[in-house]
Amino acid sequence: MIVEINQPLGALNTFGISAKAHRMVRIRAESDLQAVLADPQWHEAAKFILGGGSNIILTGDVKALVLKVEIMGRRLVSEDDQAWVLEAGAGENWHEWVTWTLTNGWPGLENMAMIPGTVGAAPVQNIGAYGVELQDRFESLDAVDLQTGKTLTLKAEHCGFGYRDSVFKHGGAADASHADVAEGPLRALSPMGLAGRVLITRVRFRLPKAWRADISYLDLARKAEATGIDCPDATTIFDWVCEIRSAKLPDPKVLGNAGSFFKNPTVTAEQCADIIARDPGVVHYVLADGRYKLAAGWLIDACGWRGKTMGHAGVYDKQALVLVNRGDAQHPCTGGEVVTLAKAIQTSVYERFGIRLEMEPVLV
Ligand SMILES: Cc1cc2nc3c(=O)[nH]c(=O)nc-3n(C[C@H](O)[C@H](O)[C@H](O)COP(=O)(O)OP(=O)(O)OC[C@H]3O[C@@H](n4cnc5c(N)ncnc54)[C@H](O)[C@@H]3O)c2cc1C
Numbered sequence: 001m002i003v004e005i006n007q008p009l010g011a012l013n014t015f016g017i018s019a020k021a022h023r024m025v026r027i028r029a030e031s032d033l034q035a036v037l038a039d040p041q042w043h044e045a046a047k048f049i050l051g052g053g054s055n056i057i058l059t060g061d062v063k064a065l066v067l068k069v070e071i072m073g074r075r076l077v078s079e080d081d082q083a084w085v086l087e088a089g090a091g092e093n094w095h096e097w098v099t100w101t102l103t104n105g106w107p108g109l110e111n112m113a114m115i116p117g118t119v120g121a122a123p124v125q126n127i128g129a130y131g132v133e134l135q136d137r138f139e140s141l142d143a144v145d146l147q148t149g150k151t152l153t154l155k156a157e158h159c160g161f162g163y164r165d166s167v168f169k170h171g172g173a174a175d176a177s178h179a180d181v182a183e184g185p186l187r188a189l190s191p192m193g194l195a196g197r198v199l200i201t202r203v204r205f206r207l208p209k210a211w212r213a214d215i216s217y218l219d220l221a222r223k224a225e226a227t228g229i230d231c232p233d234a235t236t237i238f239d240w241v242c243e244i245r246s247a248k249l250p251d252p253k254v255l256g257n258a259g260s261f262f263k264n265p266t267v268t269a270e271q272c273a274d275i276i277a278r279d280p281g282v283v284h285y286v287l288a289d290g291r292y293k294l295a296a297g298w299l300i301d302a303c304g305w306r307g308k309t310m311g312h313a314g315v316y317d318k319q320a321l322v323l324v325n326r327g328d329a330q331h332p333c334t335g336g337e338v339v340t341l342a343k344a345i346q347t348s349v350y351e352r353f354g355i356r357l358e359m360e361p362v363l364v
Contacts, residue, residue, distance in 0.1 A: 001025060001035040009062065013053030014116055016256030016325045017335050021066040024050075028070045028091070030144060030151070030201055036067070037149045047146060048364060049199050051118035052093070055125060055258055055361045059335035062364060069120050071201055074100055085139050087204045090120025094127075098238070101207070107234030108137050108207035111214055113241045116252065116259070120200040124168040125360070126161045130241055131217040135161040139204035146197060164263050164360055171195035213237060219244050250316055256325030256333070257316065261342060262296040262357040275353060296349075296357055297321030303348040310344060311337035339363065 007024040010016060025042075027033050036042045046064035050056075073089035074097065084106045088097050094117050098109040111132035115122075122134050123141055140155050160167035170193030213232055215224050223240045224230055232240070250257050267275070272292035275282050279302060283295035300306070300320040307317040312327035312334070323341060327333030346357050 001032065001039065003065075007066070009050075009053070009058060009066075012050065012068070013056055013058055014252035014256060015057060015258050015335075015338065016252070016327075016333070017058045017338070018332050019058040019335070020061045021050075022061060022063050024066040024068055026068045026070050027199070028072070030071070033067070033144050033199060033201075034149060036065070037144075037146065047196065049196070051090070051121035052116055054116035054252065055121065056364050057258060057335045057338050057361050058364050059339060067199060069118060069199065071120070073202075076104075076106075077204060081209070083206045083208045085204055085206050087202055088119040089202055090118060090200050092119045093117075094119055094122055101205075102234055102238055106207050107211045109205070110234045110238040111217075111220075111241060113238045114245045119203050123159060123161075123166055123200060123203060125164045126159075126166050128164070130220055130244075131214050133161070133163075135159075137205045137207060139206040141200050141204065142202040143194075143198040143200045146199060151201075152198065163266075167194050168198070168200070169193070169195055169362075171197060248319055250318075250322060250324060255316075257322050258361040260296070260321045260360055261323040262300070262321060262345075263360050264293050264296045265299075265355050265357060266291050266293050267355065268292075271354075279353075294355070295321075299349050299353055299355065299357070300345055303345070303352055305345055305348070310341045313337040313341040315341070315345070335363070 002025070004024045005022070007021040008018070009021055010018040025032065025036055042065055048062055048064040048066050050066050050068045070091040071089040072091050074092060075087050077085040077087045079085070086101060086106060095114050097119050098113050101109055111130040112127060112134070115127050115129055123138065127134050135156060138156050140153055143152050143154060144150070145152060158167070211234065215221055215232065215237065220237065220240060223244070224232065229236060249259065266287065268291055272284055272294070275294070283298040284292045286292055297320045300315065305315045306320040308315050309326050312325070312331055314324050314326040316322035316324045323338060325333040342359055349355055349357050
């Protein structure tokens with residue numbers, strides 16, 4: 001086991017915030033993790049699990065032992081008349097995984113092309129894009145309990161998937177919202193949540209053979225109309241998603257960012273009607289349960305934030321939902337500046353619309 005000391009994290013987070021990990025271990029196989037847990041020095045130490053760093057904001061140097069997940073491997077696990085079951089190591093790059101499945105003739109993940117990060121982090125916030133979420137294609141995952149070292153296999157019913165949410169995002173006794181997932185293999189674990197408690201090592205996907213194009217999302221429907229292709233195949237949808245995303249979102253290699261910074265809030269029909277009465281242009285979608293989802297980017301834009309800068313953190317000029325790094329080598333952007341900007345945005349959206357925006361990235 002090699003413990004890297006004072007490891008710079010600037011290149012290991014897509015916001016490009018400079019910070020260090022006091023101690024970092026690369027986990028390339030389950031045995032690396034078992035070695036950490038068997039070492040008396042590290043067994044009880046606080047730990048932070050790092051994937052591709054595309055959904056975190058570093059607010060300082062990380063004192064916890066950083067476990068950098070680099071478990072690789074891709075395979076077809078099984079196949080029957082109904083579906084293919086595929087498996088990827090947690091350290092695989094998500095977009096490369098999606099590309100590989102399509103190249104091998106296994107469609108189903110194309111709407112989620114180009115989401116940065118690793119396969120192992122995908123269940124943590126139940127990633128989703130263009131009308132499809134991870135939970136729609138999820139079979140099961142393997143994870144190691146960082147306290148006992150035991151390996152668990154978790155099915156969807158154990159994961160508490162929700163909109164950009166799962167049991168892996170919650171922890172501690174204060175949060176009982178996921179108490180009902182503590183069944184079966186989780187019974188011995190905290191009934192409240194698994195954030196920081198388990199490291200996901202492998203994820204399996206079920207891709208139905210009865211594939212159907214999902215172009216219900218407005219941007220994809222527009223592409224179908226513009227190209228005249230009503231029934232695109234999976235590769236065409238993949239290409240469309242890549243084109244749309246490249247035009248809309250800043251490339252983290254050019255402009256540091258963590259993707260959408262806030263979740264789209266859900267409101268009651270009465271709240272939505274009230275906002276429409278005052279702001280008829282508000283972008284909203286009705287949900288199956290009769291409530292409404294509002295476009296957080298629109299709310300932020302309406303408060304005048306698009307293109308603004310505070311310190312060295314800013315709001316992307318093409319999409320107000322994305323906060324960006326406007327620092328440079330001489331004047332670096334700090335995590336504190338990002339949080340200050342995010343809180344100022346939350347306050348002004350609350351003051352104007354009475355809605356509390358929830359941050360999507362994890363503050364470390
Ligand atoms: C330009 C851009 C666009 C984006 N677009 C989207 C989008 O369309 N849809 C979407 O849902 N998200 C999007 N994101 C957010 C991000 O890509 C996803 O949340 C992604 O799954 C994070 O993966 P990661 O490996 O970078 O995780 P990290 O940022 O490294 O970690 C995120 C959290 O997961 C935990 N974690 C990481 N790996 C593991 C593991 N193996 N086991 C247990 N816990 C783990 C970490 O401790 C942390 O709490 C976008 C981000 C960017 C920068």
